[in-house]
Amino acid sequence: MPEYKRTAPQTPVVRDGSERQTSLPTQEREIIDYSLRTIRCLIADLCEQHKGGHPGGAMGMAAIGIALWKYCMNYSPSDPQYFNRDRFVLSNGQLKSYHSTRPDSTCPGHPEIEIDGVEVTTGPLGQGVANAVGLAMATKHLGSVYNKPGFPLVNNMTWCMIGDACLQEGVALEAIQLAGHWQLNNLVIIYDNNQITCDGSVDICNTEDVNAKMRACGWDVLQVEDGCYDVESIVSALNHARSSKEKPTFINVKTIIGIGSKVAGDAKAHGTAFGTEDVANIKIKFGLNPEESFIVSDKVYNFFREAVGRGKTLEVKWRYLLDAYSQEYPDLHREFTLRVKGKMTGDWSEIIPPKEHFPTTPTASRKSAGLCCNPLASKLQNLMVGTADLTTSVNMAWEGKIDFQRPGLQTECGINGDYTGRYIHWGVREHAMAAISNGLAAFNKGTILPITSSFFMFYIYAAPAVRMGALQGLQQIHIATHDSIGTGEDGPTHQPIALPALYRAMPNILYIRPCDSEETAGAFFAAFRATSTPTIISLSRQNLEQYPKYSSRDGVQRGAYTFLEESQADVTLIGVGAEMVFAVRTRDTLREHFNIKARVVSFPCQRLFEQQSIEYKRQVLQYQSGIPRVVIEAYAVNGWERYAEAGFSMSTFGHSLPGAAAYKYFGFNEQIISPEVAKLVGEVRKHGIESLRGEFRDLNPIHHL
Structure with a gap:
């Protein structure tokens, strides 16, 4: 078994690959030992100061930190955004050590992307593993596109620290499989193997052979037996990983949680401060003064300070390289310079087709999305588009695409590619698709715009990662097709009812549901302009009526707009997405059979509408008109109470029927909707609009258990 077990100190190799010395001199070993003791006592002090935090893991990983930041990583303290820096991800993010009561603290509860030196926000375990895969993918792709002989513009490493719990999360395994398949040899996972989680020892729920699993997924595996003190062996393992030619590397580093404390090796060391007495004992054990706190001597600062000069040298060399390039x-x-600046390689607004180029016959909005996205992807090098095994369903594959794939792979089906490719086959891994895309987007904001795609219902699998993208302000576009009961025969398992309420409520997400091709174009305009926000574009499987006389891409970008105006209207019908057809038909039926005038508002995006002026919102919804507003949408009605007095909506799961039959089964038919709206209008005429205040009405008379 080729595990990386060291029995003697190995040659530490510095970042440019040259040997620094045959072994560490005694003096340097002494300062490493002193730094370890200082760092561990500092961690104990920090957590004790705030009576909380996660001291145990941070203390156990201190030697790994020294190996990385002192000896192995390429980075520049003077410019944390240096483009070709190595990326570091702390996936076991709660092990950051402590929290502060200050809202502007540079050490919040978990690592947060807004802080210099933090590449991605972590905390939900396993997410960082997938983010790291995305960061490593970005390097592989950019290097393959722009590197030339003698010009290694992009060749950085990605280092990802994980704990036992990260390996138990499904999203981590999904990402690990892909990294091995793609042979991302610029990715290193460092496993802080202390065999402890919150509940106790890991073996209460996990007894697998982790190394064997990683090898089976296509990773090289190295092992360091003494991860608490043997910095030299850790450095050697890290440098060995950097030199890998074909595979990502997994380094299994055995550590002791809470080393030096009275609860060392125990779950009690994980998530609480040690207490005053034990902190004093820790300092005594490590040879420091128990009466002093927060002591970091100049000796330790100087030990790390040379990283500043080394980083500046890296920057200067890279700038010279770029100038010669x-x-x-x-x-x-x-x-390349445009992409480093986070700018698109072309004018995207001129690429999205104009209204007159769209079909006027019924068209599925998933096809409309392809009409918009495919020319964008073919002409803009920033876009990396992928799907969770649904290429033929989501219409995101453009003519002449190249797949992102490990070079030389010859698949049975003949679909091959290389690292220059920008079309990604994620497999059936929706969670990893979104989480890895966070890493792609975070590599350097704007350099890569990830576009994912799947059935809308399966974005419930992806939701934790979509949320993390929104939390970090990472621009992405998620193409969510088959978005209603109109999906049809796939049945209630595939028919989203409540999922839109989740994404409409989620902060910093644009959930946009267009009604036709022109509105789909507007959704892409909004998504491209939202440079610090992810966008979900919710699309139909079934053909939708096209409304070139009324639909407006500009209106979509304002969230809602007047679709069909009517003077002296008796009711406002709010049409949304695929159900716009029922709003328009209901308007006609109300006029013909009930002598009721209805105006129609298209309302594709609540969040964009909330960004508009109060004057605009009053103009569109006519709050003070004295007429009721009725939303028509085949979803749970939650959230529409802010904009309407009543809704024709869903209160149960869907059903296994063809799309048109499913709509009829649940009452979505103008012959059913119109009488209910007429009753509401009659009530308002008799008692006034105030009679509806606080009584949001469910107008759908058809309820199936």
Whole structure:
């Protein structure tokens, strides 16, 4: 078994690959030992100060930290955004050690992307593993597109620290499988193997052979037996990983949680401060003064300070390299520079087709999305588009695409590619698809715009990662097709009812549900302009009526707009997405059979509407008109109470019927909707609009258990 077990100190290798010395001199070993003791006591002090935090894991990982930040990582303290820096992800993010009561603290409860030096926000375990895979993918892709012989513009490593719990999360395994399949040899996972989680020892729920699992997923596996003190062996393992030619590397580092404390090796060391007495004992054990707190000597600062000069040297060398590259490859240099600045490689607004280029016959909005996205993807190098095994259903594959794939792979089906590719086959891994895309987007904001795609219902699998993207302000576009009971025969398992309420409520998400091709174009305009916000574009499987006379891409970007106006209207009908057809038909039926005038509002995005002025919102919804507003949408009605007095909606799961039959089964038919709206209008005429205040009405008379 080729595990990386060291019996003698190995040669520590510095970042440029040259040997620094045959072994660490005694003096340097002494400062490493002193730094370890200082760092561990500092962690204990920090957590004790705030009477909380996660001291145990941080103390156990201190030697790994020294190996990385002192000896192995390429980074520049003077410029944390240096483009070709190594990326570091703390997936076991709660092990950051402590929290502060200050809202502007640079050490919040978990690592947060807004802080210099933090690449991604972590905390929900396993997410960081997938983020790291995305960061490593970005390097592979950019390097394959722009690197030339003698010009390694993008060749950084991604280092990801994990704990026992990260390996238990499904999203981590999904991402690990993909990294092994793609042979991301620039990715290293460092496993803080202390065999402890919150409830106790890991073996109460997990007894697998982790190393064997990682090998089976296509990873090299190294092992360090003494991860608490043997910095030299950790450095050697890390440098060995950097030199890997074909596979990502998993380094299994055995540590002791809470080392030095009276609860060392126990779950009690995980998530609480040690207490005053034990903190004093820790300092005595490590040879420091128990009466002093927060002591970091100049000796320790100086030990790490040389990283500043080394980082500046890296920056200067890279700038010289980039200047020389501009002379040899001026066109590529111009494109690369745009992407480093986070800018698109072309004018996306001129690529989205104009209204007159869209079909006027009924068209599924998933096809409309393809009409918008495919030319964007073919012309903009920033876009990386992928699907969770649904290429033929989501219409995101453009002519001439190249797949992101490990070079040389010859698949049975003949679908191959290389690292230059921008079309990603995620497999049936919706959670990892979204979480890895967070890493792609975080590599350097704007350099890569990830676009994912799947059935809308399966974005419930992806929801934790979509939320993390929103929390971090990472621009992504999620193409969510088959978005209603109109999906039909796939049945209630595939028919989303409550999921829109989740995404409409989720902060910093644009959930946009267009009614036709023109509105779909508007959704892409809004998504491209939302440079610090993820967007979900919710799309139909079934054909939708097209409304070129009324639909407006500009209106979509304002969240809601007047679709069909009517002077002296008796009711406002709010049509949404695929159900717009029922609003329009109900309007006609109300006029013909009930002598009721209805105006129609299209309302594709609540969050965009909330960003508009109060004057605009009053103009569209006519709050003070004295007429009722009725929303028509085949989803749970939650959230529409802010905008309407009544709704024709869903209160149960869907049913296994063809799409048109499913709509009829649940009452979505103008012959059923119109009489209910007429009753409501009659009540308002008799008693006034105030009679409805606080009584949001469910107008759908058809309820199936």
